[in-house]
Amino acid sequence: xxxxxxxxxxxxxxxxxxxxxxxxxxxxxxxxxxxxxxxxxxxxxxxxxxxxxxxxxxxxxxxxxxxxxxxxxxxxxxxxxxxxxxxxxxxxxxxxxxxxxxxxxxxxxxxxxxxxxxxxxxxxxxxxxxxxxxxxxxxxxxxxxxxxxxxxxxxxxxxxxxxxxxxxxxxxxxxxxxxxxxxxxxxxxxxxxxxxxxx
Amino acid sequence: xxxxxxxxxxxxxxxxxxxxxxxxxxxxxxxxxxxxxxxxxxxxxxxxxxxxxxxxxxxxxxxxxxxxxxxxxxxxxxxxxxxxxxxxxxxxxxxxxxxxxxxxxxxxxxxxxxxxxxxxxxxxxxxxxxxxxxxxxxxxxxxxxxxxxxxxxxxxxxxxxxxxxxxxxxxxxxxxxxxxxxxxxxxxxxxxxxxxxxxxxxxxxxxxxxxxxxxxxxxxxxxxxxxxxxxxxxxxxxxxxxxxxxxxxxxxxxxxxxxxxxxxxxxxxxxxxxxxxxxxxxxxxxxxxxxxxxxxxxxxxxxxxxxxxxxxxxxxxxxxxxxxxxxxxxxxxxxxxxxxxxxxxxxxxxxxxxxxxxxxxxxxxxxxxxxxxxxxxxxxxxxxxxxxxxxxxxx
Numbered sequence: 001x002x003x004x005x006x007x008x009x010x011x012x013x014x015x016x017x018x019x020x021x022x023x024x025x026x027x028x029x030x031x032x033x034x035x036x037x038x039x040x041x042x043x044x045x046x047x048x049x050x051x052x053x054x055x056x057x058x059x060x061x062x063x064x065x066x067x068x069x070x071x072x073x074x075x076x077x078x079x080x081x082x083x084x085x086x087x088x089x090x091x092x093x094x095x096x097x098x099x100x101x102x103x104x105x106x107x108x109x110x111x112x113x114x115x116x117x118x119x120x121x122x123x124x125x126x127x128x129x130x131x132x133x134x135x136x137x138x139x140x141x142x143x144x145x146x147x148x149x150x151x152x153x154x155x156x157x158x159x160x161x162x163x164x165x166x167x168x169x170x171x172x173x174x175x176x177x178x179x180x181x182x183x184x185x186x187x188x189x190x191x192x193x194x195x196x197x198x199x
Numbered sequence: 200x201x202x203x204x205x206x207x208x209x210x211x212x213x214x215x216x217x218x219x220x221x222x223x224x225x226x227x228x229x230x231x232x233x234x235x236x237x238x239x240x241x242x243x244x245x246x247x248x249x250x251x252x253x254x255x256x257x258x259x260x261x262x263x264x265x266x267x268x269x270x271x272x273x274x275x276x277x278x279x280x281x282x283x284x285x286x287x288x289x290x291x292x293x294x295x296x297x298x299x300x301x302x303x304x305x306x307x308x309x310x311x312x313x314x315x316x317x318x319x320x321x322x323x324x325x326x327x328x329x330x331x332x333x334x335x336x337x338x339x340x341x342x343x344x345x346x347x348x349x350x351x352x353x354x355x356x357x358x359x360x361x362x363x364x365x366x367x368x369x370x371x372x373x374x375x376x377x378x379x380x381x382x383x384x385x386x387x388x389x390x391x392x393x394x395x396x397x398x399x400x401x402x403x404x405x406x407x408x409x410x411x412x413x414x415x416x417x418x419x420x421x422x423x424x425x426x427x428x429x430x431x432x433x434x435x436x437x438x439x440x441x442x443x444x445x446x447x448x449x450x451x452x453x454x455x456x457x458x459x460x461x462x463x464x465x466x467x468x469x470x471x472x473x474x475x476x477x478x479x480x481x482x483x484x485x486x487x488x489x490x491x492x493x494x495x496x497x498x499x500x501x502x503x504x505x506x507x508x509x510x511x512x513x514x515x516x517x518x519x520x521x522x523x524x525x526x527x528x529x530x531x532x533x534x535x536x537x538x539x540x541x542x543x544x545x546x547x548x549x550x551x552x553x554x555x556x557x558x559x560x561x562x563x564x565x566x567x568x569x570x571x572x573x574x575x576x577x578x579x580x581x582x583x584x585x586x587x588x589x590x591x592x593x594x
Binding site (some may be wrong): 019020025036038039040041043044045047049064067068069072074076077078080082097103107110 | 295300341357361363364365366367398399400402404435436437439440443468470474476477480481485528529532576579585586587
């Protein structure tokens with residue numbers, strides 16, 4: 001939990017990506033340490049919370065895991081509105097899901113705030129033999145678009161914690177300590193909706 | 200039928216033979232979380248109290264069955280299937296006193312629950328599925344299934360992807376037979392209405408229909424009448440516009456029926472659609488325990504889509520005091536999720552839904568939908584244009 005004098009960051013995080021890329025599995029692995037081979041498809045969205053404690057800050061994540069099917073995209077703005085971080089997921093064994101991921105990135109760049117911390121996640125790294133998207137290709141695209149790139153496997157748990165720790169670190173960096181004390185006046189509360197820090 | 204029936208019957212029979220779970224004193228003392236199978240074979244997690252509630256529900260279901268049988272003995276077999284009663288005409292303009300009385304009895308009876316044994320017959324008739332089926336040749340479903348066999352479309356690929364992910368672990372649904380039956384229903388429907396094709400969420404709805412209806416073909420017709428007649432148009436088509444309309448209507452109703460909650464959630468910047476979208480698209484099958492969901496569907500098929508509003512409002516209303524104490528979006532969601540997952544007693548929910556929410560006529564709701572449509576269309580159109588402008592920039 002929060003260390004004394006440590007700042008607390010409340011951050012909304014949204015997961016976007018094509019259906020079956022493993023968004024829910026990523027979150028479940030991170031939040032509960034669980035993995036199910038046949039994870040039920042998410043309808044609308046599912047909500048999770050998790051707290052990460054870093055040396056520089058304690059990050060409280062409000063995680064919105066969204067439905068992947070294309071027609072559900074019309075609901076997405078409701079979920080990414082006010083997000084501090086976005087995780088765009090694709091499946092390394094499906095080129096189509098990478099193309100869809102790029103579309104999400106484009107939409108977020110237009111819609112999200114300019115401080116949005118974005119991660120491009122190549123999930124299902126355990127499916128190496130059927131890989132369709134090369135690491136270089138993903139890395140290059142991420143770099144061009146100011147995101148960080150990471151290859152994960154919700155199944156084996158590879159890099160799952162690293163992904164969320166990296167996001168937490170970036171959020172902490174983007175949210176420097178303020179000398180002001182915890183003063184929950186209206187101004188701060190309004191800002192809270194985006195993401196806030198108070199130290 | 201289709202060689203899938205026997206196994207399912209066995210599974211259902213097997214369930215009915217499972218002895219009533221009696222929580223041991225040890226379990227009670229430790230207040231352990233227990234896993235148990237509910238009336239339709241779903242594994243649920245709950246505490247000892249939940250097990251007790253579920254046992255009471257089983258008993259109530261039996262009692263309600265006896266009420267139906269007694270009425271049948273009194274009024275004649277299938278009295279509730281007489282068209283003037285089943286189509287609700289009598290409630291609007293009574294032709295005969297006895298018909299009106301029967302219609303009122305039926306409405307009350309259905310709100311108290313249709314016995315699982317009668318559900319296939321009563322749903323099929325009261326929902327209009329029987330009528331829909333009667334307008335096409337007898338062999339329609341078989342012909343359709345045969346004609347689409349082996350065809351591959353984006354919809355069939357998505358369906359195949361979701362089959363093992365639909366209620367995984369269920370003793371019948373999660374078997375090769377269960378998958379095959381669900382596949383035929385969903386694929387068949389995706390060809391019947393290519394505007395809908397396949398929409399995620401329908402997998403859960405169709406799966407539950409399969410469990411209730413005796414045959415795969417009847418499940419198909421129930422799905423058809425649901426999407427084509429019972430629910431608002433375009434709930435599941437390409438941009439879910441119908442669903443967007445329902446969400447807006449729901450928000451207005453919450454302001455009207457539960458003003459204190461609506462004001463509080465507004466202050467928290469909590470949009471009720473964040474949770475209610477799943478409720479409306481899965482018709483509660485993903486959030487409520489199975490018998491509770493089916494009790495909602497009992498009323499849904501007789502009284503129409505306004506029932507979904509009653510139930511959604513009731514979930515909020517039941518937890519009004521707790522919700523008013525929340526300070527954070529996460530707390531609101533946790534309360535709602537915990538509530539829906541533990542609603543093992545359908546009467547707890549339906550009493551609030553119909554006695555405490557106040558009446559809403561289908562007519563008023565239709566008017567509100569009409570009012571919201573232009574705003575939804577404008578919003579979706581704007582979004583589409585924005586996305587298209589992204590594409591143009593690429594060139």
